[in-house]
Amino acid sequence: MIIVSASDDNFVPGLLNLLYSTLFHNKDAEFYIIDAGLSNANIDLIVNFSNRNKIQSHILLADKSQLDRLPENPYWTSAMYARLLIPQLLPQHSRAIYIDADATVVSDLSELWTMPLDGNLLAGVLDGSVHQEELDHVGMGNDEYINSGVLVFDLALWREEKTAEQVVQYLLRNRELIFPDQSAINATVKGRVKFLDRRWNFFSWKYPEIPAITPTIIHYTGDNKPWKKRRAPLAAIYEAYRKLSGSDFPRPRDLPEFTKARRTVVGLFSLRPKYWKIVYYTARCRSKFTTPHIRQVMARASQLDQAHPRKP
Template structure:
């Protein structure tokens, strides 16, 4: 049984349903205990989320109402709403006997089996996560030079150490103490506290938007970039222009997002920006070769 955590609010619930659907469809032989921690979800939305796993006997979904009072003292930015903090309460969402939990941002889809991820040896680590290549974080989260800055969109928790060593309290205190300098509140705090207690995961477990843009991360080498794109297991739609639910996005996994969406209760969704003018703009970007995203012909399942 694999334990999964996702967190969402009402506006991102549709993407949560897509993420669940992609996870289940690409791991048909795995059993999942999926906890959705919600902030302000309606009963209708909760039922829709649960419906995403209702036809699979290997999937159990539990939607939990999170108490907003627990995070009222934490800062909210123009880019990030307070539900980003819910992952820090991971130990409250699972039974004491649960030792490993995988957190996935809901603006991501799972495009391959991730069973190997749960074979990671975490005894000496608190979490496992994927680097952001060449991240410049000195101003908002200074780290010792030998450590890299990681993305918090996919986190494998060693829940026993997280609980025993009270890391939630340490991270919340870091956020409050550094509220004027941090740029990505939860991510900066997780890095600031756990930089030397983190197992580095392969890029394929959290392939962020820049990996699919032209002339990005070139220092990694063409072969490595090609490997990461071809062997992607979790595709993370982070960054400006990467959100596939906007018609104007040209992210190479946009069609896969809508394919999974068609098998959720949100199947009738239509992008609000799908207009004739945007159709023309999108088409011209491609034929004039000014589109920043690469075209990927080897997308899994396409």
């Protein structure tokens, strides 16, 4: 099973969690990490972390000249374009699962790895939250526009049809995109996508949909990164794997935002449905998914440690 991710220095805490959580549930996983702006210190940290946890990982250097010529964006660094380099960086492989470095894997990925792509260039999950302005720009609807955080690549087809080059040319012609890499990929592979169930790329802020949907991959999209905000949605899941992995990044010490906390308290005492729904959905998610999952993972980790103690 080939798993690819990309990172600069901003996403290293999430990347370590992705590596550990994926291997925890997928012992045959082999990782390729595209270095899209990692310091030497963080490269050493990733290597040492991988060795300590017996993770088979390879760091690949992105061609900075290829990334720098693509449109700049005020919200993301050029690391977002690294996934376009996967077909050329992995010439020996015909398929790969790409997962963003701000995701945590909570179950087996073998179904995702082995599913037929039926001649499609990609498999991905519908995004469903992109502004209409962006959809209009690429000429697509919410029922066909996928999120680029989790993708299954047919690398052989990408190389054969020179798809990455087509995406780059689209980017150079459309520099005003809000989600540059994602929208360019969607526009280029339109009609050649296999749509996946939401559980394969579950946005953490959609936690009210649990347990109707049980996540396989939790994607911490937006600003609520669990290594920055300890109260981010589903941060407890991230924290459980962080503890087990022995990550060098501690739990964040952020304090509750006073204005937000005051608004919530006032809303609850005022019996406003919006705030009581948050309490209800949070409690339901905790009881139906978060707590049982963490207990299961901790119990399994204890058994594994007894059978195969890790090196200090």
